[in-house]
Amino acid sequence: MHDPTHDLMDDGARLAAADRSARVRHADRAARFVADAGQTDWHDAVLWRIRGKRDAAAGRVEGWERLRALASEIKEHTLSRLDEYLAAFEEAATANGAQVHWAADADAHNRIVRDLLRARGVRRVVKSKSMLTEECGLNPYLEARGFKVVDTDLGERIVQLREEPPSHLVAPAIHVRKEEIAALFHEKLGTPADADDPRLLAAAMREDLRARFLAADAAITGVNFAVASTGALVLVTNEGNADLGAHLAPAHIACMGIEKLIPKPEHLGVFLRLLARSATGQPLSVYTSYFRRPAPGRELHVVLVDNGRSRRLAQPDFRAALKCIRCGACLNTCPVYRRSGGHSYGATPSGPIGAILAPGMDMKRYASLPFASSLCGSCSDVCPVKIDIHAQLHRWRQVAAREGYVSWPKRWGMRVAGWIVRSPRRYRLAGRLVRGWLRHAPRRLRYGPWNAWGRQRELPRAPDRSFGEWYAAERGKK
Amino acid sequence: MSRKRRHNALGRAERSAQNGSRAREAILEAVRRAGAPFAPLPSIVGATDMGTGEALTARFMASAQAASATVRIVEAGGVEAAVREAFPGAASVASASPAWGFEQADPAAEASALARLDVLVCPGAFGVAENGAVWLAESGMGSRVAPFLAQHLVLALDHSAIVPDMHAACDRLETFGEGYGAFVAGPSKTADIEQTLVIGAHGPRSLTVLLT
Numbered sequence: 001m002h003d004p005t006h007d008l009m010d011d012g013a014r015l016a017a018a019d020r021s022a023r024v025r026h027a028d029r030a031a032r033f034v035a036d037a038g039q040t041d042w043h044d045a046v047l048w049r050i051r052g053k054r055d056a057a058a059g060r061v062e063g064w065e066r067l068r069a070l071a072s073e074i075k076e077h078t079l080s081r082l083d084e085y086l087a088a089f090e091e092a093a094t095a096n097g098a099q100v101h102w103a104a105d106a107d108a109h110n111r112i113v114r115d116l117l118r119a120r121g122v123r124r125v126v127k128s129k130s131m132l133t134e135e136c137g138l139n140p141y142l143e144a145r146g147f148k149v150v151d152t153d154l155g156e157r158i159v160q161l162r163e164e165p166p167s168h169l170v171a172p173a174i175h176v177r178k179e180e181i182a183a184l185f186h187e188k189l190g191t192p193a194d195a196d197d198p199r200l201l202a203a204a205m206r207e208d209l210r211a212r213f214l215a216a217d218a219a220i221t222g223v224n225f226a227v228a229s230t231g232a233l234v235l236v237t238n239e240g241n242a243d244l245g246a247h248l249a250p251a252h253i254a255c256m257g258i259e260k261l262i263p264k265p266e267h268l269g270v271f272l273r274l275l276a277r278s279a280t281g282q283p284l285s286v287y288t289s290y291f292r293r294p295a296p297g298r299e300l301h302v303v304l305v306d307n308g309r310s311r312r313l314a315q316p317d318f319r320a321a322l323k324c325i326r327c328g329a330c331l332n333t334c335p336v337y338r339r340s341g342g343h344s345y346g347a348t349p350s351g352p353i354g355a356i357l358a359p360g361m362d363m364k365r366y367a368s369l370p371f372a373s374s375l376c377g378s379c380s381d382v383c384p385v386k387i388d389i390h391a392q393l394h395r396w397r398q399v400a401a402r403e404g405y406v407s408w409p410k411r412w413g414m415r416v417a418g419w420i421v422r423s424p425r426r427y428r429l430a431g432r433l434v435r436g437w438l439r440h441a442p443r444r445l446r447y448g449p450w451n452a453w454g455r456q457r458e459l460p461r462a463p464d465r466s467f468g469e470w471y472a473a474e475r476g477k478k
Numbered sequence: 479m480s481r482k483r484r485h486n487a488l489g490r491a492e493r494s495a496q497n498g499s500r501a502r503e504a505i506l507e508a509v510r511r512a513g514a515p516f517a518p519l520p521s522i523v524g525a526t527d528m529g530t531g532e533a534l535t536a537r538f539m540a541s542a543q544a545a546s547a548t549v550r551i552v553e554a555g556g557v558e559a560a561v562r563e564a565f566p567g568a569a570s571v572a573s574a575s576p577a578w579g580f581e582q583a584d585p586a587a588e589a590s591a592l593a594r595l596d597v598l599v600c601p602g603a604f605g606v607a608e609n610g611a612v613w614l615a616e617s618g619m620g621s622r623v624a625p626f627l628a629q630h631l632v633l634a635l636d637h638s639a640i641v642p643d644m645h646a647a648c649d650r651l652e653t654f655g656e657g658y659g660a661f662v663a664g665p666s667k668t669a670d671i672e673q674t675l676v677i678g679a680h681g682p683r684s685l686t687v688l689l690t
């Protein structure tokens with residue numbers, strides 16, 4: 001392992017910071033994604049199919065809406081007494097033999113994990129899916145310090161080998177086609193060059209990762225739910241990778257945001273009924289593991305991370321986002337996400353939930369995300385914990401405008417539009433002018449560079465007269 | 479790692495523990511100050527009525543099969559025969575339960591040995607009708623990792639130990655006294671390659687539930 005003083009020169013973090021200061025322009029990134037129409041259609045259809053499975057699964061549960069309301073209320077209650085639940089959880093977990101650590105921000109979280117690993121002479125780390133460690137940039141941080149970090153969820157492993165972030169909360173490699181995975185595995189795992197059967201590819205990864213599980217010195221996992229009354233951690237996977245890692249390695253480090261708490265096991269039942277159905281349409285994921293005490297001779301560490309959550313809790317307009325259970329349903333249903341891909345958001349998580357979380361972390365960088373929405377509200381309709389996602393998107397737009405993150409054509413356009421619609425006379429006159437212009441101006445002008453909407457679409461034919469004019473004329477006839 | 483390094487690292491860990499208690503206070507204080515208005519904790523209603531006996535068993539079987547598990551009804555005392563019939567070629571079959579005549583699973587077994595185990599047979603504590611999951615307590619596993627490392631997993635479940643839904647199932651966790659347990663619903667699987675379902679991701683390649 002290299003010299004610890006090197007940590008003072010935090011080059012990994014500096015690089016990451018430089019990258020982070022760049023603004024994410026969702027529309028530009030989306031334009032790159034949709035340039036491949038075949039890929040866009042495929043992505044759209046695959047996600048819509050998952051949405052369909054979610055609908056079918058929800059439909060089979062009697063009282064689904066009541067369940068959503070319960071989940072929302074339980075989260076609201078827990079958030080309203082979060083300090084007490086955190087203290088209770090810490091006490092119970094400590095009594096169980098786990099060690100609880102507190103991290104105010106991403107940096108503190110990364111340092112705690114690094115120190116735990118160093119103190120145990122760890123070199124090889126296996127990880128299961130954790131959006132929190134993604135949020136904190138833990139992988140690059142540890143890799144820059146000589147640790148070998150291997151993601152073990154198949155989708156996570158694919159994006160790790162491709163050196164890119166996950167594009168979806170639940171299906172991290174949903175943007176990758178199997179031919180690309182075949183080429184990747186051929187290069188990295190030595191599978192036959194043209195073998196793109198998913199079964200064969202998954203089997204090759206199973207073999208490769210089994211050896212890594214067996215050789216790991218520590219396992220890092222996320223946490224789906226933490227039960228305050230019993231001090232237990234609940235982890236949900238389909239592959240069994242979180243359990244393999246956590247049970248095989250001498251030390252298990254579980255990293256969680258402070259919003260993951262629920263009061264008691266009975267509340268777990270509500271969330272487990274909702275989570276997998278909302279995520280993939282399964283009635284339950286394959287493995288729902290309940291970690292109460294470390295196994296004899298093993299260590300269990302829990303890192304409780306704030307990283308902006310207490311700040312969000314203080315914002316009445318935005319605190320409901322803390323109820324999120326990371327099911328991904330809002331991504332699958334979102335017409336913008338489906339047709340622009342997760343990487344267009346430049347944030348983890350992506351999609352509608354990412355678009356209301358990211359601006360709270362860094363407005364300058366993520367000001368464009370709340371605009372990546374049609375405000376249709378489908379996200380709020382499917383959200384199992386009833387977060388008012390579309391309303392928050394709208395409120396973030398207002399914040400962005402107030403803080404000057406909206407381009408001047410849009411700002412002035414809105415101002416002029418506001419001035420016009422404030423007066424019925426101006427409104428009627430503008431309507432007449434625009435209708436006339438749409439009907440008679442040459443196409444070249446109508447589809448000029450200012451008309452982003454018309455780039456892929458035909459404008460509808462403008463009617464001869466407005467509804468008001470038609471109504472007045474019809475009434476005059478009688 | 480040299481001894482000096484390790485010493486330094488441990489010293490750092492202690493220092494960070496002190497920082498940690500400051501962080502703890504700061505976080506709790508920030509949460510308190512956030513002033514989220516009190517919201518009452520709702521009581522949980524909506525437990526599903528799925529009937530009892532036959533109807534519950536039938537629902538469990540359908541759910542487990544939908545989760546790609548094989549479900550078979552066996553006579554009490556027929557577990558060994560059913561396992562041998564289902565896995566005629568298995569070189570190694572083990573169980574943590576002395577109830578059956580299988581090789582005793584060794585809690586201290588090397589992981590690499592467990593990974594070669596063909597079939598592990600575990601007693602399930604109870605099943606859940608709405609999703610086909612079986613609750614497996616640590617004491618029935620042999621070791622925590624065994625049900626994840628074995629190539630095939632068999633769970634024996636008393637048909638009278640089926641609860642309707644996750645509300646009833648999680649109520650049982652209130653008094654669960656062991657260190658670890660898991661709901662298992664089907665064999666391990668993944669859909670991470672183009673959403674194509676592949677059975678046998680990292681864990682067992684098949685799951686068989688024997689209802690006694």
Ligand code: SF4
Nearest residue numbers: 324325327328330383
């Ligand atoms: S916001 Fe709601 S729908 Fe979206 S991931 Fe979170 S819980 Fe799921």
